[in-house]
Amino acid sequence: MLLIGSHVSYNAKKGLLGSLEDAINYGANTFMFYTGAPQNTVRSPINDEQTKKALERMKTVGIDKNKIVVHAPYIINLANTEKYEFAVSFLKEEIKRCEQLQMKYLVLHPGSHVGLGVEVGIENIINGLNEVLKDSKVTILLETMAGKGTEIGRNFQELKLIIDQIKNKNLIGVCMDTCHINDAGYDVSLFDDVIKEFDKIIGINYLKCIHINDSKNPISTHKDRHENIGFGTIGFEQLLKIIYHDKLKDIPKILETPFIEGYPPYKKEIKMIKEKTFNPNLLEEVKENL
Numbered sequence: 001m002l003l004i005g006s007h008v009s010y011n012a013k014k015g016l017l018g019s020l021e022d023a024i025n026y027g028a029n030t031f032m033f034y035t036g037a038p039q040n041t042v043r044s045p046i047n048d049e050q051t052k053k054a055l056e057r058m059k060t061v062g063i064d065k066n067k068i069v070v071h072a073p074y075i076i077n078l079a080n081t082e083k084y085e086f087a088v089s090f091l092k093e094e095i096k097r098c099e100q101l102q103m104k105y106l107v108l109h110p111g112s113h114v115g116l117g118v119e120v121g122i123e124n125i126i127n128g129l130n131e132v133l134k135d136s137k138v139t140i141l142l143e144t145m146a147g148k149g150t151e152i153g154r155n156f157q158e159l160k161l162i163i164d165q166i167k168n169k170n171l172i173g174v175c176m177d178t179c180h181i182n183d184a185g186y187d188v189s190l191f192d193d194v195i196k197e198f199d200k201i202i203g204i205n206y207l208k209c210i211h212i213n214d215s216k217n218p219i220s221t222h223k224d225r226h227e228n229i230g231f232g233t234i235g236f237e238q239l240l241k242i243i244y245h246d247k248l249k250d251i252p253k254i255l256e257t258p259f260i261e262g263y264p265p266y267k268k269e270i271k272m273i274k275e276k277t278f279n280p281n282l283l284e285e286v287k288e289n290l
Helices: 015-025 048-061 084-100 118-132 156-164 178-184 188-201 236-243 266-275 282-287
Strands: 004-007 030-033 069-071 105-108 139-143 172-177 207-212 253-255
Touching (some): 004 266, 015 030, 015 048, 069 084, 084 105, 084 118, 105 207, 118 156, 139 156, 172 178, 178 188, 188 236, 207 236, 236 266
Parallel strands (some): 004 030, 004 253, 030 069, 069 105, 105 139, 139 172, 172 207, 207 253
């Protein structure tokens, strides 16, 4: 079964129930959300009654809560020593929120070493993850990164170095981002080779989520600029091959494509993906808020 969804909103008023309503409206059967603003520490209390209603409704509409993904805030940086204690502490709190929401997966940008060097950055990430995963029920998914600035996770080897040193291997995994791997230098037009390399270096059993994004940039530019499905350098047909790849059937695919003049494009993009037909008028139709 195709598991396709997108980033959806989450706010204190509606909580998980509001996120679910957005996903259903988009025609999705999975989704991803932040439990608060990704750029700050402001977090509202979780309404357990809303969460209970959301979980009950998921059963009626056929959405598996174990295929939903939470994304950790961008401000968490385990790789650098500056604000390291804050990063560990705040990540622990995000894990607790995921547990309260009964969510299984938390996607995390590995971090940027900000001049300390890759080796030190990776060591910091390993130490931080081992600390936060001591008593966790949530699996952290390290995201593949484009290699912008001093980002760690720009290739499979760096992620392997981290995963190899995680004590509880059952609580670590990977989220692959199609835009990021393209911008990092992986040729997604040869995706069979990319997935074989991933399996050889890390192990496909660690791949738990895929962010489906086109890219505004050619391969190896290390810029990380997402584009709407079929309107970038990767292209619709190639993204379809990834989405429907035989080895990725049970893995949730999540769209993080740009809003178009304030409107989310996800309903129309998901429709394109399900129908396997590119809509060249998508941008104009979303602008009209149809």
